[in-house]
Amino acid sequence: MRFRLRIAGPVVAAVVVVSPMLREPTNDTYPLSTYPMFAFDRGVEHDIATAVEVDVDGDAVRLSPKLIAGTDEVILASVTVKRSIALGEAELLCGEIAERLGPGRTVDVRVETVDVVAFITAGVEPSGIDVKARCVG
């Protein structure tokens, strides 16, 4: 009995932890993950959904994940903006951000086109900005 448990315990653990390999690697879940997060070739140019405050001079001021999505998790903030745009809810999200910022502040929910390698290695600014929603708190 003891011997069987000694073998069965690790075997069951192995089966459980590698079982996600039976799924498509993109079919991720928790806690049994396929760990696909660094597996894709994301390429160089990206459309990154974000939200900024627009100041009185019309310049963009970066907002924190907390102001954008009510969380300190940047990836969750990013996904929140991306999903809101995809679901046609950019105006709704914009209003929520403006409410967090306070009265009289202008918010843009937008998509920025970025060469991410040039941006990180040489500070090259986004090549395009597509405003999806603008609102004033």
Added chain:
Amino acid sequence: MSADVTERRLAVLRFLVAAYAAVWSAVRAPALLDPLAFADRRFDPVGPLGLLDGPLPDLVLIGLVIATPVSCAVFALGRFPTISGPVAAFAFLVVTTYRNSWGQLFHTENLVALHLVVLAVAAYTRSDRRWAVDAMAVLTVGTYVVAGVAKLRISGLAWLDGDVLRHQIAFDNARKELLGDVSSPFAGWFLRQGWLLGPAAVATMVVELGAPLALLGRRWALGWSVMAFGFHVAITVFMAILFPYQLLGVALAPLLPMERLVQWLPRRSRDLTEAPEIKPVE
């Protein structure tokens, strides 16, 4: 490994894993409560909570967020392990699953949740619990293998030339900057050293797909653990992504002779069950 060594190692593992879970869930309690203010439309349940058709009631979430660090701390201290163990494992699994149910899957707490489940089950067996130590080691190793296999299945051998890694590092840091978060100050420098990226990609694959070698014996385990630790340090330095369970060494502990630390544990927590106290290390 003798039964005595097994018990000591398991007691240390129980303390480390449960104490980590207690501290993590206490420190992250504000973030775990963030969903109280999220719009319901953002709810996207996953895993064990996949059947929920709406967010948890506020009081249930608050209760779980309080119960998680408390039960984990009680389990770490060896009090009522047959009760505190399952409660800790359940509460941690539910709060972390709920955290993952708002559109983004995180990959930092998976192993903690799985290790807690093994420890909770082990609290119900009273002799020869080597299976639990081995199961925890297999879970640690298995997560790396699955990650390595995902890279091969999605990108193939092209993952090894370094371009995929370059794009991942650049994208992750750019996203952080555009969304007002802290990015790595070393990422730009690293990406300009093009010759480093290929070897870094190969080293990543060696760590991930070579993980099962750590099960061959103590020296293999130590060697692989050092490499895995270095791998997570590199992720922290160049991507500003923290895997605290791995960086603190707790994830790697099932592979290592942790029984040597048993004398440092609080007296009561040296015992995994309510059985008589284990003798101190000679």
